[in-house]
Amino acid sequence: MRQPSAITRRLAAAAVTLAVASGAVACGPEDKDAKGAAGAEGAPRKGGTLRILNSEPQSDFDPARLYTSGGGNVPSLVFRTLTTRNREDGAEGTKVVPDLATDTGRPNKDATEWTFTLKEGLKYEDGTPITTADVKYGIERSFAAELSGGAPYMRDWLVGGDAYQGSYKDPKGLASIVTPDARTIVFKLKKPEGEFPFVATQTQFAPVPKAKDKGAKYEEHPVSSGPYKVVKNENDGEHLVLERNPNWDPKTDEERKAYPDRVEVTSGLDAAVINQRLTTSSGADAAAVTTDTNLGPAELAQIGSDKSLEKRVGTGHFGYTNYLAFNPTVKPFDNAKVRQAISYAINRTSVVNAAGGSALAEPATTFLPDQKAFGYTPYDHFPAGKSGDPAKAKALLKEAGYPSGLSITLTHSTAQNRETGPDTATAVQEALKQAGITVKLEGLEPNAYNEKRWAGKGSPGFFISRWGADWPAGGPFLAPIFDGRQIVTNGSNYNHALLNDPAVNKEIDEINKLTDLKAAAVRWGALDKKIGEQALDVPLFHPVYKRLVGKQVKNVVISDWTGVLDVSQVAVK
Template identity: 80%
Template sequence: MRQLSPLSRRVTAAALGLVVMSGVAACAGPQDGGAKDAGKDGAPRKGGTLTVLNAEPHADFDPARLYTSGGGNVPSLVFRTLTTRNREDGAEGTKVVPDLATDTGRPNKDATEWTFTLKEGLKYDDGTPITSADIKYGIERSFAAELSGGAPFLRDWLIGGADYQGPYKSPQGLASIVTPDDRTIVFKLRKPEGDFPFVATQTQFAPVPKAKDTGTKYEERPVSSGPYKVVRNEGDGERLVLERNPHWSEKTDAERKAYPDRIDVLSGLDAAVINQRLSTGSGVDAAAVTTDTNLGPAELAQIGGSAGEKELASRVGTGRFGYVNYLAFNPKVKPFDDIRVRQAISYAINRTSVINAAGGSALAEPATTFLPEKEAFGHTPYDHFPAGKTGNPAKAKELLKAAGQEKLTITLTHSTAQNRQTSPEVATAVQQALAKAGITVKLQGLENNAFNEKRWSAKDAPGFFLSRWGADWPSGAPFLAPIFDGRQIVKDGSNYNHAQLNDPAINREIDEINKLTDLRAAAPRWGALDKRIGALALDVPLFHPVYKRLYGKDVKNIVISDWTGVLDISQVAVK
């Protein structure tokens, strides 16, 4: 499971050279949830060049190696998949819809087998037809060691997936993927998975014709099934140029609008440079967007009242991704084996100071539940350890006394990276809050890679640390199972079950919910399970991040869904 999502980026006001203000969240229109913008001169039209300014390069531009569900970013323009997300604003965007397939899949009775039928008339950019065998091959090559990096779900879910080494070593392929004809593909799973239609949005489900597979060089000129094809790929994804795929048909693709004729992606840029270029909007930057660079608190706090600043505020897109930042406990380390100590810390936390450290209320929203406050995840409100806005040190002291820990000293491990999620500022806010309850907190800051290695280690995880989790699709399954399913504890590798919880009753409930293919029925059960686990005080939810990103003054048709929380390039038009 991927624990990282788009990170908020700190940008200094001096480097940005502009003023923007926290009042953006209250503005109407596209900046508040991404309402479509027809502009003064009517509806969006085809034509022009869209420029994308990003900090992170689009390295490994191969559907096998990408870790994305094709939600709103560049890969989705080139790689179509069996299913995709509904390209609508807000909560409507959390729904999974057909893409290459005619529907979102047909399960057998217990959701251990899923069948998909491809639409008619699907073609690659060279005009050759897309077949079910190409999708099977595209999935199989994602198992090859030399093409690692993509989502790991199929290795766990498909029968035989755990031992399969990919088509280069095992050309016979996976027997659990069956293609009885050119338009039908069947997946046989080793356990029920009602969320399979969501996983079918991952780029591993993009078709790859075996005859065109060039192994590790495929990323340079991948065969396109989407509305655009790659014509330039330089610097390991730092410069990508996309032009129209002449054989893509909007008759088979209800989701991607494909308005621009050309898309020029420039990556590896400094965050301050990106926001400066977007705010100034000179030349090609007037028709530019970013999918990975946020505005920081300094900029948002300074939006003023002048006409120019109001215009800038109208070009800030706000998004909320399924994500939670939390304090994690490892009960195998004393004194965190005592639930009363964990409860005391839960009561003592001051979420107001944490939110301020994370960038303020415009960039972070307080959390008392592990699941995000979205219906699609099954969010069920609860607050087992009410701390109010500023903490409840009196209740914390009462619990510590009962536990014989009235003079408690503990260590909080965090990253030294300035990402405003597991940062020194957030750690300091926690330290100060717990001090009011009589808890002395020593801070242990680690370089980000060392921090991640330590927090995801089953053997060496600290007892108390800052952590975060983002779901790969909007459901309770990818949120709760990796963190609390005891069968997903990894002894040698990345272990996301920080508490190493292995409760048979919780494991069984996860299995029972996974059998449900009716997502409306599954969602409230995930919420109930979240509430049940929350009572164990194995973590302290702190906040859910909010993303605020500038877009150019000549960009139209802004769509930001609750699936990705970022601007959807497939919907954008330029003047």
């Protein structure tokens, strides 16, 4: 997952983001079989108002501009796509399933062409039918400069996509998206893409009726294809109100439960305020949740002494890795033994503690997250134990020509977060000191930090970084970081090691041809292990997400795809 600006958006994160700050793995009721919040007792029923309390506004509420895999959380209540994520707990939630389409797509022999058929009886909120022409138009409008911000895959993958300027400048559209009839759509790709069904979960695949398109103003009242319609959008998503779409037919939608009658999203709130309101859970807040605000160590300590609160904490993991990155064109990081020495010197216990403790971070020795869907294959090429191996590190430094140690600079963010901020940087500094490595910390404000670490050949020699996947598979995790053909020399470069290994590039291409996702996962795992031998990065930890729900919230589902509570499953009655 990339981060804000040219970077963003892949974090999914966390807003999905990344993912932005919204991402993570695992879930379900807090018992021996699952890891999420149990929620209120009793069978879920329709009715009531679900309130979502968030820090970040649900801005740019236009399917072309959203960067949300699987439609995100709130967006997926309004926008349906050709495929979507399986709305179940844990690993089952990493599967891609049909949404508007009858299946997850039918590839040709080499996966360069994908065909989808729409289900019968699909309608917009105004009762008009949804057609494949609307899906095609929705994708094509996302190419318009004024609607930028969404995922880049169609521009990169579709034949002619790299030159297309969007439906407003070129209403003829893309010849690589063909709609032979109202229910059939065919995509023609530049190269094999076995993971295309995952990409079809992106909101760019939501249908948009051309007659209702108002360009940049479409976000004010986008036409719903999902169970809810937008009735109010204030201050660019700061206050969003959704009510039932009377023309949504649950018979065509096996994934969204749509229990509440109304959903109100209030954003721009301080994280401490959100957690306090959810803790108290009084009045309307008893039916509230958050999709982007985590609990911190102090709050978890408080909750740990209150069993009733503990039952309302959901645990999730998103496909994310926090790591130390090297630029091997900068000395002394061009020396593999120096990189290996640093790998041995890392004290993952202190790093995990800096990240909030074992409840909020899990130590990592692999680049791929510890999830089967990614192809996770256990390895530890530079076993340092829980607290590092400074003796081994010193021995390697001597072999590298630094018998008296060396001095290096570590670049990090000044943001007070537990992933790339000062606390984690200091933990790394102290660990390397034990191995005779003096580390000078270079703290940069977040925007400058992001620009510098993704600067390509101008990036620092040694810096803290992180990466999250747009969907739960090895492709969006390994290819942007290690495919030499994706190197950008003057900004927005994610291949921090500037690795351009023909064998690695070829293997990425071969895996992309596979439409058997299980077979692909095995090969992604093997590739991760092979690349790891070069010590091009030092995996530190995978974040864990802890979030409260209100005491009236039922049917808590947290998948390994998003790592956060799925609002399409929640009931408050």
